[in-house]
Amino acid sequence: MGANFSGGAGSGGSIRIVGSSISNEGILEVKGGHASGMDDREPGARFLTNAGGAGGGGRIALISDGEIEKGTILLDGGLANGDGSAGQPGTLVIGPKTINAAADLSLNSGTLTLDTSGFWTHSSGLQGRGSITSDDFLSAGKKWGYSVCKFNFGNLQLGSGLLINVKGENSLLLDIDGNVSIGSNLVLNGKPGKQGIYSGQAGPGGWSSGKGLKNTELFSNLHPSLNGQGPGGGRGYEIGKSTGGGSYGNSGSGGLNGGVAGITYGDGQITHLVGGSGGGHAILGSGNAGGGGGAIGIDVSGSFSLEANTTISVNGGDGFSHYDGSGAGGSGGSIRIKAASILNLGKLEAKGGNAVGDSSLAGAGGGGRIALITNGTLSTGDVNASGGINLSSSTSVYRQSDLVGYWKLDEASGSTTAVNSTGNSSLNGNITGSPDRRSGVKGGAFYFDGINDKIVIPYDPALSLEEYTVSIWYYPERRSDNVGLTGLFGRGIGGQVRNYAIWQGDSTHGTRPYIHHRFTEGQNYNEGVANYFLTQWKKWYHIVCSNQGLGGFARTYVNGSFTTATQRFDHQVSQALTNNASANLHIGVFPDNENGGYF
Known part of the structure; x- marks a missing residue:
């Protein structure tokens, strides 16, 4: 029967007829x-937590020069169960048995499918078979294998009314005995991943992105499966750091928070016809990473012409952000054209994938490679192998639409009111005692004496929150008395319900305190996140305590991270948060008792 932390299922196999x-x-x-x-x-209960994933579908190939009736084909991936994600479907290939001599191919309408598993077909019924060769190359001392699917034609003319679909996993090589004119787009781009789980698929001949994992290696934050695939795959981090962009012709970026991009590989002549590498992935269920761009070679005995308004692209897939992590972009792939003469009136693109989305910290993919090789006339035209960029839409402004309260604590000495800078004066606080005024990280700061200084904001319905984020700049000093817990921020009724409550613990410890974050989940008024131990006294820290409510996570962040090298400071919320409609909000004193635990 299903069990917690169970193993993964097997993939489907293969049938070739x-x-x-x-x-x-x-x-x-x-x-x-x-x-x-x-x-x-399987009898018994079906557990949902940490169930092993389902297997992917297998492969079926039906190969014949005669009639093929495929009948019923089942390629489905396995079914999901809770944390065990569904498997992706397998592949079906149908094609001829015989490789015919090179012949002219001229198409101006319909759909041409170039399947790099070894077959091409046209919607008119025309079809042909290619040949596949394999090779390997060294990068950073490691051997990498790859395969190339070659289709051989006499003259090749692909008009603007034709739709071309390139698919498969191998690189694509068009070997032309005569001349080539291409007037329809050839797209071998990488793609973003799906659902924060699955790898971003590479273009044919490239390498896919990393995939989502959770609780890797006892929270070491690293695992090979998070990394982008390929010799230039970007490094993935479960949490805490940016994911790195894939690299190929040029380096990707490491993102905005200490990520590591992949290494470059290959050469300018594209001796080995390989594509780009994938971007790194973050924690399971977070943003999606991009796969590397594919690889296409066009070897022409005669002239090559790419017509106007036509593009050959091997761009890396974009990475996308999510509240819990950002996926990095894949690198661009490769385009190699060898001909007696080359005329480019369209566009050749091998661009790195971007890092896209609100607050994305991820790296972008590096540019790929484009090689135009001829002893005759060369018209380079529009060629672009640039790296991607981080297109994060994050800004430094406050989120005015859902900001409940903002107390700057810039008031002059002697003031008895802590003004709520959002403009809602109902949430102005009453200052008790005489906190000293000091310089803070952002403007001024109140220095609480630990005896009777505090701020109390009278209850208002705006303070009753089912989701919250509390952000505080905080400078702790060791106490000399025997008070262990001191209040920082929050509201509640002692022993009954806490909406959000933040304390400083170990207030008399010899070297450091910790952050104690609590709330009421269901009937448990003392639910919370593990204590986050700080490094020392007398240092500014940026503390953020957040709670996404039912189905989400509660977290404690210190200086932007909710992890250390050995621990995560989060709690999955499985019951609705319990609120109250009477408690005041307290600053600098016990959150659920405004007459003790002064900070």
Whole structure:
């Protein structure tokens, strides 16, 4: 039966049928295994937490020069169960058995599919078979293998009314005995991942991005599966740092928070026809990373012409952000054109993928490679192998639309009112005692004496929150008495309900305090996040305590991170937060008792 921390399911296998003709009147099935607990043969409870993932679908190939009746084909990935994600579907290839001699191909309408598993087909019924060769190369002392699918034609003319679909995993090589004119787009771009779980798919000949994981290596934050695939894959981090962009012809970026991009590889001549590498991924369920761009080579005995308003692209996939982490962009791939003469009236693109989305910290992908090789006339035209950029839409302004209170604590000495700078005067605070005025990190700061200094904001419905984020600049000093817990910020009724409550713990410790973050979840008024131990006294810290409510996470951040090398400071909220409609908000005193625990 399904179990917590169960193993993953197996993938589907492979079926290859080769014949003079093929007729399937039954079922060909290569389905992936289901996630733990989803097999009907398993008795008992079906656990949802940390269940192993489902297997992906397998592969089926039907190869014949005669008639092919494919019948019923089942390629599905396995079913999901709770944390055990669904498997992705497998592949089906249908194509001819014989490789024919090179012939002219001229198409101006319909759909041409170039499948780098070895077959091309046109919607008119035309079809052909290619050949596949494999090779390897060294990068940073490691051997990398790759395969190239070659299609051979006489003259090749692809008009503007034609739709071209390039798919498969191998690099694409068009070997042309005559001349080439391309007037329809050839797209071998990488793609972003899906659902914060699955790798961003590479273009044919490239490498995919990293994939989402959770609780890696006892919170060490690193695991090879998070890294972008390929020799230039960007480094993935579960949490705490930026994910790195993929690299190929040039380096990707490490992002805005200490990430590590991949290394460059290959050469300017594109001796090895390989594509780009993937971007790094963050924690399971967070942003999606981009796959590397693909690889296309066009070897022409005669002239090559890319017509106006036409693009050949091998761009890296974009990385996308999410509140819990950002996926990095994949690197651009490669375009290699060898011909007696080259005329580019369109666009050749091998751009790195961008890092996109609100507050994205991720790295962007590096540019790929483009090589135009000829002994004759060369018209380079519009060529772009630039790196991607971080397109984060984050700004330094406050979120006015949902900001409840903002107390700058810039008031002059003697003032008895702490003004709420959002403009809602109902949330102005009453200052008790005589806090000293000091310089803060941002403007002024109040220095509480630990005896009777405090601020109390009278209850207002705006203070009753089902989700919250509290941000404080905080400078702790060791107490000389025996008071262990001192209040920082919050509201509640002692022993009954706490909406949000933040304390300083170990207030008399010899070297450091800790942050104690509590709230009421369901009937438990003392639920919370593990204590976050700070490094020393007499130092400014930026403390953020957040809670996304039911189904989300509560977290304690110190200086922008809710992790250390050995621990995460978060708690998954499985019950609704319990609120109250009477408690005041307290600053510098116990959150649920305004007459003790002065800071």
